[in-house]
Amino acid sequence: MLHVNENYSKIQASYLFTEIAHRVNEHQAANPGAKIIRLGIGDVTEPLAPAVVEAMHKAVDDEATRERFHGYGPEQGYAFLRDKAAEFDFAKRGIDIAADEIFISDGAKCDCGNIQELFAQDVAIAVGDPVYPVYVDTNVMAGRTLANAGGRYGGLVYLTCDASNGFVPSPKVLEGETKKPDLVYLCYPNNPTGAVATKAQLQEWVDWARDAKSLILFDAAYEAFIRTPGIPHSIYECEGARECAIEFRSYSKTAGFTGVRCGYTVVPKGLCAYNAAGESVELRPMWTRRQTTKFNGASYITQRGAEAIYSPEGAAQTKATIDFYLENAKLVKAALKGMGYAVTGGDDSPYLWVDVNGDSWAFFDKLLKGANIVTTPGAGFGRAGEGYIRISAFNSRANVLEAIERFKKM
Ligand SMILES: *Cc1c(COP(=O)(O)O)cnc(C)c1O
Numbered sequence: 068m069l070h071v072n073e074n075y076s077k078i079q080a081s082y083l084f085t086e087i088a089h090r091v092n093e094h095q096a097a098n099p100g101a102k103i104i105r106l107g108i109g110d111v112t113e114p115l116a117p118a119v120v121e122a123m124h125k126a127v128d129d130e131a132t133r134e135r136f137h138g139y140g141p142e143q144g145y146a147f148l149r150d151k152a153a154e155f156d157f158a159k160r161g162i163d164i165a166a167d168e169i170f171i172s173d174g175a176k177c178d179c180g181n182i183q184e185l186f187a188q189d190v191a192i193a194v195g196d197p198v199y200p201v202y203v204d205t206n207v208m209a210g211r212t213l214a215n216a217g218g219r220y221g222g223l224v225y226l227t228c229d230a231s232n233g234f235v236p237s238p239k240v241l242e243g244e245t246k247k248p249d250l251v252y253l254c255y256p257n258n259p260t261g262a263v264a265t266k267a268q269l270q271e272w273v274d275w276a277r278d279a280k281s282l283i284l285f286d287a288a289y290e291a292f293i294r295t296p297g298i299p300h301s302i303y304e305c306e307g308a309r310e311c312a313i314e315f316r317s318y319s320k321t322a323g324f325t326g327v328r329c330g331y332t333v334v335p336k337g338l339c340a341y342n343a344a345g346e347s348v349e350l351r352p353m354w355t356r357r358q359t360t361k362f363n364g365a366s367y368i369t370q371r372g373a374e375a376i377y378s379p380e381g382a383a384q385t386k387a388t389i390d391f392y393l394e395n396a397k398l399v400k401a402a403l404k405g406m407g408y409a410v411t412g413g414d415d416s417p418y419l420w421v422d423v424n425g426d427s428w429a430f431f432d433k434l435l436k437g438a439n440i441v442t443t444p445g446a447g448f449g450r451a452g453e454g455y456i457r458i459s460a461f462n463s464r465a466n467v468l469e470a471i472e473r474f475k476k477m
Contacts, residue, residue, distance in 0.1 A: 074210045077220070083447030087431075094435050103435075104470045106399075106458045107443040109258070111323045113391065115372070116384035119322060122375035126368040137367040142359040144171020144331065148370045151377040152331060156316065162303045168335050168351065170358055171373075173365050175288050175317035175330040179252075180205035181361075182284060182313060182332070185353050186250065186340065193224035193248035195236065197259050197448030197455075199286070202252040218450050224248050227451045230422070234262035234411055238275035247279045253302075254286035256293060259448045259457040260420040261396075261412015263298045269305050276311035282340065283312040288330075291321040291389055293415040309335040313350070320417065322376045322385045329365050329373045392417050395467045396460035402471040403458075419458040420445065427453055438473035 087107060095103060115123075129135035143149070149166040157164035172178050179201050183190075192211060194202050196219075203220065206212055213221025224244060226236035234257065241247060253272060255264040276283050285302035293300055302312045317330035324330075334354045339347035365373075375381040396413035403410050409422040423430035427444035434440045434456075445455030460467070 072208070072210075074208050077212065077214050078204055078207050079215050079218070083443070086447075087441065087443065090432065090435060091441055094439075098439075101439045103439045103441060104462075104466045104473070105441045106462065106466075106470055107441045108459045108461045109443075110325050110461060111320065111392075112461050112463065113323055113388045115323050115327070116376070116381055116388065118375045118378055118381035118384055119372045122378075122381075123327075123368050123372040126371035129371075130367065140364040140367055140370070142362055142364050143167075143355065144169070144364065145367070145370050145374075148374045149331075151374055152316075155377045155382075157301065157303070160300060160304070162301055163309070164301075164303055164333055164335065168333055169331050170334065170354060171329065171331045171365055171370060172358075172362065173328040173330070173369075174319060174324075175286060175315040175332075176201055178315050178330065178332040179284070179286060181357065182354070183209060183211070183250070184357060185350060190249040191222075191224065191246045193226055193241070193251045195228050195252065195254070195257070196225040196450055197228060197445060197452035198225075198252070199254055199258050200448070202284075202286075225449070225451075226251075228257070228260060228262070229451050230409070230411075234260045234420070235264045235268050237268070238272055241275070247281060249281050250284060251276065251281060252284045252286065254288070255299075256289040256416035257412075257418075258289065258416075259418055259443070259445065259452065260455075261414075261416035261418035261457075262420070263293065263295065263415045266297065266299050266304060269299055269302060269308075273302070273305040273308045273311060277307050280341065281311065282338075283308070285312050285314045287314055288317040289320055289416050290316065291385070292393060292417060294393065295415050298415055303333070303335075310338060313338070318373050318376065321389075322373070322381075323388065324369075324373070327369055327372060329369045391464075392460045395462060395464065398467055398471060399458055399460065402474055406474065413460065417460040419460070421456050421458060422454060423456055425454065427456060430456055434477075437477050438470075440470050440473060 149169045152169050153166040192206055212223050228234040290300045302308045302314050314333040318324035334351045338350045342348050376385055400410050400413040400419055411420040413419045427446040431444045443457040445452030
């Protein structure tokens with residue numbers, strides 16, 4: 068008899084987005100004329116940059132000729148893209164990451180999920196609360212947690228991110244733990260809170276991880292939204308991070324690639340974990356092995372599109388789109404602050420994290436019924452998200468301005 072992987076049954080049904088859809092549909096059915104504005108979207112709304120579209124069209128034409136046809140590409144990605152990423156994302160910022168430490172993929176979500184294959188079954192894991200659910204659920208599926216009780220999985224260490232720590236936990240909170248986490252997931256600029264970590268805060272984690280012989284899994288999916296000078300764009304801006312961190316990058320939010328699918332993971336040479344005998348084992352060859360065995364590369368057309376993001380035109384166009392989203396965030400943030408709400412995020416991130424002085428879902432309902440506005444209840448991202456809602460700046464300007472008017476009328 069074939070047995071299933073019972074770890075899947077431990078996963079809390081993805082209550083959040085189904086419950087939102089249910090409540091929105093019910094409201095729309097009861098009020099057929101209501102013009103609902105969705106400020107809960109975690110997906111981009113603006114089209115691809117013209118330079119990207121042009122490069123992808125050209126790549127399609129390449130595939131249509133015998134001379135310039137590309138079949139299977141290198142599993143780690145084409146050199147033309149890895150070289151550009153190494154130059155523009157790292158070298159130009161004074162960060163020491165080489166092209167052969169960059170592994171192109173079909174997105175950061177897959178890489179975040181796949182990376183834990185490199186580690187032993189019994190590793191201890193720490194995540195933020197609230198959290199991007201991928202870090203948690205992929206480890207649950209792999210059997211690295213116990214059952215869920217009261218919204219938290221047994222065996223996971225939850226790092227509370229709230230107003231008391233500015234939504235950035237310090238490794239000092241781990242001092243009381245009997246077992247130090249081996250893997251710590253950090254995401255800055257953060258989804259869902261929109262908070263950013265300073266260099267000193269990230270350096271504290273890097274110092275902790277080196278000392279603990281632990282690994283930081285750093286998700287920099289929103290790096291391109293950083294505008295505040297001095298906020299690190301990469302964990303590798305911290306001294307010693309090459310020895311204790313893997314970084315995930317994505318073109319999804321950077322350049323509207325959520326539907327195109329491309330990102331990359333950085334695994335520095337010399338970065339090690341340990342075998343049962345306590346000897347160090349380099350992770351980069353292991354990730355190379357994993358990718359060459361289980362992944363056949365992002366498409367040639369996609370990688371040509373991603374390459375175009377680094378051209379002068381592509382860079383200017385994608386920056387303009389992010390500036391547009393950031394202006395949306397700024398407008399909503401100013402309006403909410405003007406109404407007396409405490410709001411985090413939005414300066415270096417497309418997300419606003421709003422303290423609603425009460426129950427997340429009750430506030431969600433109030434906005435839906437009173438203003439036809441959809442948000443995301445913070446409680447859906449973890450216990451520490453209760454009392455907050457997430458508002459996304461991924462929307463048209465017209466919708467954002469209309470939403471602000473409706474907030475003010477409430
Ligand atoms: C959107 C997002 C990603 C990007 O995932 P892709 O698979 O590259 O689209 C990664 N991490 C976080 C936290 C995100 O919000």
